[in-house]
Amino acid sequence: MTEVTLRRGVLAAATGLVFALATPQQAAAEAPACTLVGTVGTPEPGADETTAGLEAFPAAEIALPDRVLFRTTAETFNRRWAFAARDGAIYVKPVSAQGGWRSLPLPGCLAGRVAGVSADDDELMAIDVDGRFFTMDRILSAPKDWNWSSRYGTPLWTGPGNTLPAGTVAWTWSVLSPNEDHVWRDTAGNDHSVGGAKVSHVYALTDDGHHIHYVDPWLPLDHSYEMSTPAQGRFRAVALSTSGSTTLVVNRFGDLYTRLYDFDISGADKVFFRYSYEDQRGRPEAPDMLTERVDDHYAAIQLPAPDWSRQPKIPGRITDRVSVHKTGIGSAARELRVEGIADGHTGYWVKDLTADHWDFVPTDEPLVGRILDNTPTDHSVDETVAVSPYTYAGRTAAGVGVRIESFDLAVSPTPLHLEFADGSRFDLTLHTVDALRQTVQPAGITDQPRGFDGSIEIPADTLATLDKQPDAVRQFVQTVLGGRHFTETAVRVTANDFAIDALGVTLPRTR
Template sequence: MNFFNIKKVFFIAAIFLISDLKINSQDASGFLPDEIFLRTMTQSHCKYFDFTIVDGRIYAKKPSEKKWRLFLKTGLPYSKMNTTGLDEFPIPERVAEISADGDSLYVFDNNGILYTTFLDRSAPESPFVWKRAFGFPKGENGFLKQDEFTKNKRAWSMGCRRKDVLYHTDIYGNEHHYGTMGLETIYFLTEDGLHIRFTDSGLPADFSRQIQVPLNGRFISESLSASADTIFLIGAKGTMYTRLVDFDTMGCDPMWFQYTYDKLEQKKKGKNYFSNYSPWALPAEEWLEQPKIQIEGKGRLSKIISIAQNGQGNGARILRVAGTDKDGNTGFYEKSIFDSEWKFVEKEIYLEESDFLDSTKNELGEEAEFSYTGNLIISDSTKENFKCSLKGVSLMSEDKCIFEISDGEQTFSCTLFPLEKWTYPKRKNPGFDGTPRNYFITAEFDESKLENYSGEFKKIIDEIFKNKNHNLFAFTGEGTKEYFEIGINTKRPKLLKKPFSSKSVKYIFMMTREGIEEIPKISEFALPLLKDFKNENLLLEQGRTYSIQERSLIQSKINENIKYRELLNSDLEQFEELKKTARHTRWGYSALDFITTITFLNKINFPKIKQLSTYGADLLATNFSSFEELVQYRNFVYRRVIELIDLRIENYEKLIQDFDNNEIYSTLNPNLRNSFSEYFDEVSLPRKMKMELSKNNIAIEQFNDVSYLPAYYLKTKNGTVVTIVLKNSAKKILEFLNDKKNFEASPLVLNAEFISEEISEIDLKENKAFKRISNKKGTIEWNGKTLKILSGKKILFEGTL
């Protein structure tokens, strides 16, 4: 047998062996190969090790070795309970996904929980010690688990930016050393290919932060790979983009790094440790479209792509795209990130038909940015003739949008750069789920053109924007799909003592999307537990007659309602504890700010005291305020929802009581309802009403989501706003309906409490009922035609249909 035939026999034998092993495309380099060529979700490599997953366990070898071994002897993450203490966790059943880069290894188990370990002694913590704890702040649930936004991802990858890559270069060519810690960032490409969610160990353990994909959020990616925080994407037609971006380089971490939007020449090079302290240029680099791979003959490209760091600086990245050449040979197309041409490297790569790109698919999704219009508010008063707009808002963690304001004759426009603030609480999908994304904002415009304006318009524009071009984070903002609000100064108002009221900063641009007039204060997204309030597992049919054969069904509904009530109470208790932590953290930074100010430490940059004292207080005040508001919302809403649940349980239990009294059948109270709005409608409480005879033109209106909160807003033309929250209203109305009372003979009387931050001096003079209103007990009287609201014994409002 000659050499050719021997080689052929071994090749055929290898095919049968591989077939028996059922290699899938994520094992693109093969079963326990001599070298891992491509970083996938089951095979990865870095400077220190090659890794692969075999039947749920991690095998590893050094690049110079041939023999594969179970990583750290077990192939599974485990905690050294006798030494770690703070991070003890049960050994997972299986490892499902893996990513290695730099000196770090990140793996997810079969339940989607993340475990990490370092691979070199130069890393920030001891190497070869598994950790489950992830994110900041640490806590009982301080670990990362894939959620509804990431578990069906198209791809994910981890990038480590530390000593091996050493430095990064900003958009003006200035190099910045990684510092002492560096970071690892995890990037997820979502199921639709249109979103990149990311997190790192210094952020809360969630996937709430997002990076906008190329083409203003419209590029559909088939796959993603990352290394040294450079992301590599590929679309169905083979279009490719790369970008170096993480929470720090995009400018979101001013507590620890200096940033600038000006082009400043930096003298220190990236190998110099102190270059880390020089200002990082913003905005972060944009997406770079990579040269197309020229395909000939039998050549095809796949969605199996890989990027790997191979030296120092931004240019030290190797890109690989698995596929076939013009003759149909397998391998990968390869080039350095800034090279202009690709070359094909023939290798034994295992690809399935579904791995190849389908060029008939679209690479462009629908419009992904939002526009808003609104008004300028000065000291709580709306300037009706000053209209403003905001266009091109992505609601991602970094943004770039166009702002305009006009008085009808003159127009000022500028570019705004919003950057997401570091936030303390875990979140789901801020900006898109009813909760806002909070931003620092910097403006860019031609300062000299301010001289072209005149009159009141010039005075206001000067006061807001003069000397603010590239003035770092001179503005703050928050936004959702429904609204975007921009505050003109970075000093926050006093923390809210009560919800549904606030003191505005002097200037505010308040804008909403077209067709949206009111912004709901409460939603099932802001308070996600509310979505279960009307779950069919909790509900019986109103007015239906039940028999003793259905006793178990009724009891199960009672039990589910009791569990739900306990869940609401437990959630309240947890947030109260978190709020205490947030308060203590905030005080800690306030003390630091005070100490650094009186000792002049805030004037120096080493070791980053100035950044911490400049932005730390604002960030932590934002977080404390967020917690304060979240806890207040929960208290207000949950207590009222629990009121409805208690009524539900009480009436369901009456059915069981009838059965205990030997009744064969029992009818559920036909007047029982499942929301405050339903109760209000049953007695025809007006949704809106005006007090026509009042000098100050008082109007009331039901709260915009009265299903969960029984409340009215009272407003006057002088700017007074009072929230009127009804107490025990569901129970009172149910009793009224059960007794079949007549409105004229016995009006409905409901107790109320008042919430108000400020009362207009004019309103106080005209109606003494406004005096100290928040400290008074109130009532609402309704006789079917006339609604009367009393603050104490004084009439606050009286209107007739």
């Protein structure tokens, strides 16, 4: 991609740009005198399927590709339009047209300052040279309907704006919508209606590839929410792409994973959705979002949220240029593309999300990405990524020892170890979901308390054989956890302690 120097520093690397940015609050305060308040965040009232307004855009005067095959931050597309970012400007053409690029008129505070673009569904995200977000809405309609907004953040996408997290090495824009996707499928196999206002996120790969932050425009002006990387957070990605809340990542060894995950799917949005860890298989699907929320006759959203799914190894040479895009209704309607070489031709490897093999499409165009060491062996766990240093241990008022090892806020579930006075031991599972909040939270685990929605799971085989368990274990299960498979609990975590309300315990940090 064409490099644009960032005002607060940039490292040009083979995999992209590393952003060293101010906080969202600083960036908003330092923004050029331009506040854009176009409508964003709601489904289109009706798309104009014509190209009305495109003819007014000046013809591009630079060389641009005839086709856009990958959704990256240099070039991107939805089902109607292709966009490209070059030298601080944005260009557009119908996605099916061979050439015909035109220069997209930009607001004064963005013109000449564009560092990258990403389109999905009916929204386009542009990042300026300071890493700030600018959203253009209604891009499934005609250009005459397009509008820009610099708003981002609580309440309801009306906040003063946000930025990429510091240390971002790659980013992408994702939109899951009722108009295009209609539904998404949980791990119980049930379909659920997409929220009425869509689910839009920036996903940012940070910390040299082993953290993924997602930045939702309805949430506080911070970078506190994370989705773990594969292998329990020990995967180091070199690239990512997300469309319709489906993320594709790859590491330098060519290991590929996908995951369906966003704020709503995670289990955090209890205001609008109903979730359950209890088995929802076989229960009827609700006809709409409101019915599902209020009528427990219908299936709740199954928790935990979908985990990473390992994709088949590609049988050939590949680069770190990866892409995912929508192909139809439902969360399984996704196509994956990875740039590569086969039989002496350049092109891309392609498969549907759930297909069991890759096909190759030759293009004979120059490779753009960096060649990866696509080994046949699994290198998902990167030994250079350390396990989390946060371990907590202590005792309940009744003298039961409780231990949480290597807690990672983005990784769930976590083993919960118990030890009783008679020496018997009992392992439970603690599920955690980063809770809904409307105030700023620092990224990571800090001295500021961080709240989670938790659920303690008793192993099913333990419940089935409770009469054969040691007396201390049986009594604990019956009296403290009520003999339930799952017990909901608030969890609060700091860098110094770990509170689990259902156990009445606050554990000091031991490592």
